[in-house]
Amino acid sequence: MPSPDSSDTSIRHKGWVRISHWIITISFITLAYTGVVILMCHPRLYWGDVGNDLTPALIELPISRNYQHGGWTESDTFFNKAGSPITANRTYDIFNKNGWGRSLHFLSAWFLVITGITYLILGILTGHFRTRLVPKRSEFSLRLFLSDIVTHVRMQLPSSDNSTQYNLLQKSSYLAVIFFLLPLIVLTGLTMSPAVAGAYPFLLKVFFGAQSARTLHFLASIALELFLAVHVIMIIKTGFKHQMRAMTIGK
Amino acid sequence: MNINKHITRRTAIITGLSSLGSLLLPGCTKPLPPTYGNILRMGDMLTYSAHRALLPGQSLVKEYRSSDISSFPATGCTNPSAPLFTYKVSDEYGRLLSKGFSDWKLSVEGSVTQPGTYSLSDLQNFPVRKQITRHTCEEGWTAIAEWTGVPLSSVLNSAGILPSARFVNFYSFDGWIDSIDLMDAFHPQTILAYGMNGRNLPIPHGAPVRLRVETQIGYKSMKYLQRIVVTDEFLDLGDSGWAWYTGI
Numbered sequence: 082m083p084s085p086d087s088s089d090t091s092i093r094h095k096g097w098v099r100i101s102h103w104i105i106t107i108s109f110i111t112l113a114y115t116g117v118v119i120l121m122c123h124p125r126l127y128w129g130d131v132g133n134d135l136t137p138a139l140i141e142l143p144i145s146r147n148y149q150h151g152g153w154t155e156s157d158t159f160f161n162k163a164g165s166p167i168t169a170n171r172t173y174d175i176f177n178k179n180g181w182g183r184s185l186h187f188l189s190a191w192f193l194v195i196t197g198i199t200y201l202i203l204g205i206l207t208g209h210f211r212t213r214l215v216p217k218r219s220e221f222s223l224r225l226f227l228s229d230i231v232t233h234v235r236m237q238l239p240s241s242d243n244s245t246q247y248n249l250l251q252k253s254s255y256l257a258v259i260f261f262l263l264p265l266i267v268l269t270g271l272t273m274s275p276a277v278a279g280a281y282p283f284l285l286k287v288f289f290g291a292q293s294a295r296t297l298h299f300l301a302s303i304a305l306e307l308f309l310a311v312h313v314i315m316i317i318k319t320g321f322k323h324q325m326r327a328m329t330i331g332k
Numbered sequence: 333m334n335i336n337k338h339i340t341r342r343t344a345i346i347t348g349l350s351s352l353g354s355l356l357l358p359g360c361t362k363p364l365p366p367t368y369g370n371i372l373r374m375g376d377m378l379t380y381s382a383h384r385a386l387l388p389g390q391s392l393v394k395e396y397r398s399s400d401i402s403s404f405p406a407t408g409c410t411n412p413s414a415p416l417f418t419y420k421v422s423d424e425y426g427r428l429l430s431k432g433f434s435d436w437k438l439s440v441e442g443s444v445t446q447p448g449t450y451s452l453s454d455l456q457n458f459p460v461r462k463q464i465t466r467h468t469c470e471e472g473w474t475a476i477a478e479w480t481g482v483p484l485s486s487v488l489n490s491a492g493i494l495p496s497a498r499f500v501n502f503y504s505f506d507g508w509i510d511s512i513d514l515m516d517a518f519h520p521q522t523i524l525a526y527g528m529n530g531r532n533l534p535i536p537h538g539a540p541v542r543l544r545v546e547t548q549i550g551y552k553s554m555k556y557l558q559r560i561v562v563t564d565e566f567l568d569l570g571d572s573g574w575a576w577y578t579g580i
Contacts, residue, residue: 123472133473135403159529166403170410170536179470180573188375276547276579279393
């Protein structure tokens, strides 16, 4: 079935879609990898504006030797009153690869953001989002959505041969990734930047504080990694070779 | 026909991306810190140029209430006269410490009309700035404290900073050397702090005086200050493996 915007059905993905797909794929994998390297340095997550080894954590991840290392001197209080905030000196030589980890993370983020913005502009201008990703009125049906889920769970997937159109489940997940998860992860990332949060303090309000932004950044990355895993499984299940040809040479 | 169409679009994207790059060119007409041909340092410079080009200059970072003051770990060097790890041992710091820093003097030199030294009481005689701000460590943790000190801009103006000046370099007793540009040096919240949470700055947090650069990551807020040198050129110490600009 030809999609309405494509006069030539043999081209499944337009050139600019294919290029941005792969730049974003490589950036995302590099970001996910360096993100874990950065998290390994301080594998504790918090809520609010403050979080450090002397305050309680929301989540502690056993992903490096820094996990609950306990290398601290006895603590001193800042004020002469009960419940005063404390200070202690670190005596433990922590794992820290953030020198290259952070710089590579931000370099990849530049590729993701510049490609992402170009993709969004072209997606709107060419009608790509409207014609291929926004569900048609007739598709807004709970029954259809549920039956979509059932066929996916049973792995009764349509052959990719004629699928220039996405089903509702695909459309919803692509829309969630493009318009919710990726913007969320970029904005929570920027909220952690002292200079950006200084210039735009509303970011700290929107994401409930600098450490909340860090936690949301982590959760969004988990959601995107799950999407990537399911996406790759679907590519394999619906014909890996054919799908790869479609996203590389376009046919 | 189709192939032509796609090349056109591809060209359009590439042209678009390269024209985005040209937005940064005005920043490149002035000498920038070296990148050593290292792609990571090039990314750091892109971030630096973008921040300087796109962010409103010298906006104030969020200041908190006293009730927001939090626990605050002391990391890195926690005493230059008896450091853990591999920091340089400073006997001079030990001598100054034993006299309660009464002999401590901060040297301000370089591209200034009146190079000289400032004792702790000299610095305390400048108009005081107090700020309750969030320290963001590159490791991932944050902490809030109240800092008392003198705006770096007051000291630089008092020393008569020259119009040719571009960078301010800091030397500390623990052997650390780093620099910031004048945009951050003259930021109203960039201070030389001698007090923390209403007391003298504790030794593990950089006594007697530390720098606070609130628009950058924690490691730019150097502890144990010894000497400030204003320069026209970037002080090239080689690639440390760490970003020089850490506003992100």
